[in-house]
Amino acid sequence: MRVTYKYKLYNSKKNKHLHQTITLAGRAYNHGIALHRRYYRLYDKHLNQYALMKHFTKLKKRPHYAWLNDIPSQALQEIAQRIDRGYRLFFRNLKAGIKTAPPLFKKTRKYKSYTLKQAGWKLLGDSRAQIGKRVYKMCRDRTLVGDVKTVTIKRDALYDLYLCFSVEVDDPKVRPTSGKMAGFDFGLKSFLTVHDGFESYEIASPELFKQSLKSVKALSRCLSRKAEGSNNRRKARARLARAHRAIANKRLGWFFKLSHDLTERYDYLFFETLNLKGMQRLWGRKVSDLAFGMFLNVLQYVANKKGKVVALIDPFFPSSRLCPHCGCINEHLELSDRRWRCPHCHEIIERDVAAALNILREGASSLGGGDVRPVLGQSLLMPESHAL
Ligand SMILES: [Zn+2]
Incomplete structure (x- = not known):
């Protein structure tokens, strides 16, 4: 089963870099949504995550979109997946006759998170984590056990930052005995x-x-x-x-x-x-x-x-x-x-x-x-x- 450990980051000047990346991730997300809409209008078809990712990779080379390079590539991939998931759900609901809104543009100021998989982060000892090239201190109130699958860098409405480690844990070993x-x-x-x-x-x-x-x-x-x-x-x-x-x-x-x-x-x-x-x-x-x-x-x-x-x-x-x-x-x-x-x-x-x-x-x-x-x-x- 998947479990998420969430640790708050201590305030630091360095945190602004994480905020910047989240905001950029929001910008990329919005760009993806815009592209999706245009594609749908032209071809009447859903743009899948691989096509979107390919497009992002192409854009990265253009000076106007150079900012995309500041987003870790795994995070960018995850944004493409997010959009893909959102649209899949939307179309599935549509087929089933349930009315929901398609994925919408989000204010980058309110954009909340980006996600890393295997690369781009490292746990250092008990209460420090490296994200990109910088080391951040976190308030580690419980011990992380298990195999980390993803790390999400998240901010809340008060702009406090959190690291969320999604961990695969084993199913319980002790089986119940009393039968109550x-x-x-x-x-x-x-x-x-x-x-x-x-x-x-x-x-x-x-x-x-x-x-x-x-x-x-x-x-x-x-x-x-x-x-x-x-x-x-x-x-x-x-x-x-x-x-x-x-x-x-x-x-x-x-x-x-x-x-x-x-x-x-x-x-x-x-x-x-x-x-x-x-x-x-x-x-x-x-x-x-x-x-x-x-x-x-x-x-x-x-x-x-x-x-x-x-x-x-x-x-x-x-x-x-x-x-x-x-x-x-x-x-x-x-x-x-x-x-x-x-x-x-x-x-x-x-x-x-x-x-x-x-x-x-x-x-x-x-x-x-x-x-x-x-x-x-x-x-x-x-x-x-x-x-x-
Ligand atoms: Zn009766």
Whole structure:
């Protein structure tokens, strides 16, 4: 599985060189997008990454595009891949009838990162890394373990820089022994409802998020009152970005703590397959605030370290419509029905509790059968500063 280690760089005058490269990468990205559009208009065809890369190589020789030479060639290649990925996704969605925006131009000021593969970087001892010809100091708060596949140089909205090492780690060696398991249901009212087969309980989102959200609202109101292009506006924008980042960090901390608690308690943890698009349609914007997907990534990472199993059950399993007492399916259940009476056995059913129990049973029953899909193949990404 892929895991990302993210280390903040210490402030230094040297950092400006990294900023320059990121900005240039943004310029190259925009150039690629423009080229893509022109190509599409002329030939009605998608320009693939190899053709784009070839074009970049040609441009490098022209004096007007000499700045392309200041971008490491692997990074340039990765930009071509980014654009290619973006367009592929766009065309695939288009075919499936889903309307999404094609890859758009980005302000270079807001462009965030570039990526290196094997070349152009080096780890030096514990807390220093060489990027290009220069050595940078990073705040290394945890030890990097595993085989580094890529390094992404990233900046956030506050222009702080980070090095993100994407690492391939081995699958867990220790296998679970006690066999304790639980089913989990994500919810709007409480973050998670847990059922371990005997009893159920709820895990609420911590109050501190609500307080921080209030301050974010106040700060964004403040920003909207400042005159366009003024110094005060710039400062207000930085304050807002800082507040966003603080929330994202707090939330990530909470995810880690919760993941440690849960993996201490259980060996097998079953979840419903997230259908974020569907949830968003039903629940509105709030789903992205709750960041279920991010939590699952963190949990998977922690579980992997401890040799516990996080598994997703079949996305078509009717977890909340199934009566846990008699097994009949309530076709008429509405999202607003928090509690319902089974038409067959007449038991009163708490929706979230029943869902967690059903997920547990479904997960447990398919354990040896191969129906349960472990959450693998997703990389654990640390939050963007604009995770909200
Ligand atoms: Zn029933």
